[in-house]
Amino acid sequence: MQHRFTASLLLALTLGISACASTPEPAPEDTAAPTAPTGVTATAGSASTVHVMWSAATDDRAVTGYEVLRAGRKVKDLPATTLMTDVVGLAPATRHTFTVRARDAAGNVSPASAAVTATTLRAAAEDRTPPTSPRTLRATADGSGAATLAWTPARDDRAVTAYDVYQADVRVHTAPGTATTARVTGLRPGTAYAFTVRARDAAENSSPDGPRVELTTAPAPGAPPNTAPARLTATAEHGEITLTWTPPDTGAPVTHHELHLNGRFATTIVWGTTPPPARATYTFPVQDAPGTRYTVTLRARLPDGTWGDFSAPRTVVVR
Structure with missing residues (x-):
């Protein structure tokens, strides 16, 4: 017995088979939240600003951003590549509490980090005199991903309230005004870096850059020698x-x-x-x-x- 198919029926069967063959398996739903950020610190830089830093969170797929909260209310939304921020517009001489949360592409949000506190400085009379620059700067590579910096204290007509560490003209760390060392993390193996430090006072006056220091982090195991100019x-x-x-x-x-x-x-x-x-x-x-x-x-x-x-x-x- 001979079977005949019309053109339209043949086309319909072909499309149906193609559709079945090319339909991908749906991706499993992402319901796992990132881990809570760790290593959160808060440092008052002036009468109205606090510098908040943290270490990267992890996720089964990828962390896509961070939320900074003050007293439980979100004050900053930041991309996953940002691990520090300045919270501004704060009341002077006031104790402020901060936490950080991580989120992923599916909208899952981590638990809040451990809470940290910082007390903004007292408002002072108008001050336009910046601190002096730190006079010396030394750097030591800590393996392939971190460096420790040390400097001599700067001077100010009132008080140095913070030290800002810059790498390639971008601030990468802030330390309290009483500190003379800082540990910078998140560096790449076998890479040349140049750091400078500026001092800052309560009126947000910043000193000129102190002396520059260079270092090269340790290469990854088995990596070829460094070939930088x-x-x-x-x-x-x-x-x-x-x-x-x-x-x-x-x-x-x-x-x-x-x-x-x-x-x-x-x-x-x-x-x-x-x-x-x-x-x-x-x-x-x-x-x-x-x-x-x-x-x-x-x-x-x-x-x-x-x-x-x-x-x-x-x-x-x-x-």
């Missing part, structure tokens, strides 16, 4: 920035360097002739107004065609 300097004058550095020793001439400004690729520096064997210099124009700040990093192209490690960053101000 060394001794990078950056100066600005008459609308131009001049860089000078020592290329890494790769066993072959380094013909290409990649220049990054403020964390973004800017250009590739290519030597038209034989590259310099020791110190290299490159000058380029900038169009921004005087006072504009740039953070500069370099990395070299290695003999195998891959890009090496980034140099320690340098901050330069357009003049």
